[in-house]
Amino acid sequence: MLTANELVQLAHEQTATQRTQIDELMYVNQQRVIKAFNDNRVSARHFSPTNGYGYDDVGRDTLDKVFAQAMFCQDALVRPQIVNGSHAIYLALSGLAVPNSTVLSITGDPYDTLQTAIGLCGEATNTLNSNGVQFVSIPLMEDGGFDFNAITDKLDDKNISVVYLQRSRGYSWRLALSIAQIGQCLEIVKAKRPDVCVLVDNCYGEFTEQLEPTAVGADVIAGSLIKNPGGGIAPTGGYIAGKANYINKVADRLTVPGMGREVGSYAASYRPFYQGLFMAPHTTGQCLLTATLLARVFEIMGYESMPKSSDNRSDIIQAVKLNSPEGMKRMCKAIQQAAPVDSFVTPEAWDMPGYEDRVIMAAGAFVQGATTELSADGPIREPYIVYIQGGLTYEHGRCAAVEVARSLLAANDMDA
Numbered sequence: 032m033l034t035a036n037e038l039v040q041l042a043h044e045q046t047a048t049q050r051t052q053i054d055e056l057m058y059v060n061q062q063r064v065i066k067a068f069n070d071n072r073v074s075a076r077h078f079s080p081t082n083g084y085g086y087d088d089v090g091r092d093t094l095d096k097v098f099a100q101a102m103f104c105q106d107a108l109v110r111p112q113i114v115n116g117s118h119a120i121y122l123a124l125s126g127l128a129v130p131n132s133t134v135l136s137i138t139g140d141p142y143d144t145l146q147t148a149i150g151l152c153g154e155a156t157n158t159l160n161s162n163g164v165q166f167v168s169i170p171l172m173e174d175g176g177f178d179f180n181a182i183t184d185k186l187d188d189k190n191i192s193v194v195y196l197q198r199s200r201g202y203s204w205r206l207a208l209s210i211a212q213i214g215q216c217l218e219i220v221k222a223k224r225p226d227v228c229v230l231v232d233n234c235y236g237e238f239t240e241q242l243e244p245t246a247v248g249a250d251v252i253a254g255s256l257i258k259n260p261g262g263g264i265a266p267t268g269g270y271i272a273g274k275a276n277y278i279n280k281v282a283d284r285l286t287v288p289g290m291g292r293e294v295g296s297y298a299a300s301y302r303p304f305y306q307g308l309f310m311a312p313h314t315t316g317q318c319l320l321t322a323t324l325l326a327r328v329f330e331i332m333g334y335e336s337m338p339k340s341s342d343n344r345s346d347i348i349q350a351v352k353l354n355s356p357e358g359m360k361r362m363c364k365a366i367q368q369a370a371p372v373d374s375f376v377t378p379e380a381w382d383m384p385g386y387e388d389r390v391i392m393a394a395g396a397f398v399q400g401a402t403t404e405l406s407a408d409g410p411i412r413e414p415y416i417v418y419i420q421g422g423l424t425y426e427h428g429r430c431a432a433v434e435v436a437r438s439l440l441a442a443n444d445m446d447a
């Protein structure tokens with residue numbers, strides 16, 4: 032029988048091919064990002080803090096331009112004032128959905144926090160529904176692909192103003208949608224309804240492939256800066272990027288209609304947002320390396336996990352089925368033990384704001400809740416899946432994989 036160290040060493044050796052592919056991905060994405068910096072002539076003055084209204088804030092405005100170019104977009108809003116990914120996506124939805132129209136999700140139920148924000152569950156006020164916008168969703172097919180027939184039929188509804196899709200798996204047992212799949216679907220959507228705005232929840236997807244949804248037909252993408260595009264360095268924030276006319280609408284919703292993007296200061300430096308974006312192709316690659324290694328560890332140990340170590344990835348998540356709340360707790364504890372911060376605490380499930388089920392979360396991060404740092408979480412519900420993601424360096428991922436293997440080996444011993 033292998034020890035935890037030997038097991039992880041074996042998994043490392045067996046994933047060499049994937050590492051070569053991820054090296055290439057990091058390189059291609061880095062080239063695009065550095066070109067965006069160069070073309071926009073980024074220099075030290077762009078890092079300066081501002082205060083008050085923030086008129087003519089060249090750091091803010093240039094960051095928007097660099098980010099937009101890096102993400103295949105005309106325009107972007109990259110803001111510390113956007114508090115997280117949920118905020119970015121809700122902001123985009125509420126800025127883009129025409130009053131009394133319908134938003135059509137073509138990837139089933141949206142991410143947990145958005146269900147609350149839309150008004151599908153919970154008791155929040157000022158939800159999308161309470162403001163007269165209907166939300167209708169078409170689930171993905173059994174195989175995780177789009178339901179083209181249902182989508183084409185539903186698009187006959189002229190009341191639809193926004194088509195919404197979620198690239199990453201969120202808290203569901205499916206693969207992330209690849210850029211190729213998204214492109215194929217959006218070709219059909221746009222052929223039938225060129226008038227609708229296609230909005231993509233891009234959380235966890237950025238830089239996991241060589242293209243983003245906005246390169247294959249999406250009009251707007253939104254996400255969090257303490258996930259992939261913050262590179263592990265951005266301290267907070269979110270982004271919305273896409274076609275200029277849509278970004279203008281969202282800007283008027285972000286601040287004040289008429290003031291839009293021209294206001295908003297940041298009294299700390301913009302440097303971490305620039306540096307984070309610069310690092311993001313590399314950091315996201317490190318997350319993919321760690322996820323791939325963990326996938327191989329789970330395969331060797333006989334756990335049901337997704338994606339497979341050999342699958343192409345379009346998000347940074349590695350999901351594993353643990354079949355009991357105790358199993359979830361042990362997994363989160365193992366990840367927590369390997370963390371640089373708060374390694375000594377034991378994660379407990381709690382009622383997180385915006386979530387329906389209790390959620391357990393391992394996060395020993397430098398930036399609170401940053402899931403581009405190695406973390407594990409999941410709502411306590413059947414079949415008790417833990418979603419692991421992040422890892423600023425692959426070396427840290429390997430250390431953590433040893434803790435994970437050790438914990439699973441100990442659990443096997445207890446069952447035996």
Ligand SMILES: *Cc1c(COP(=O)(O)O)cnc(C)c1O
Nearest residue numbers: 115116117142199201234235255
């Ligand atoms: C993380 C995430 C969100 C929400 O982002 P927060 O920053 O946690 O609010 C939305 N959608 C998906 C797919 C996510 O992974």
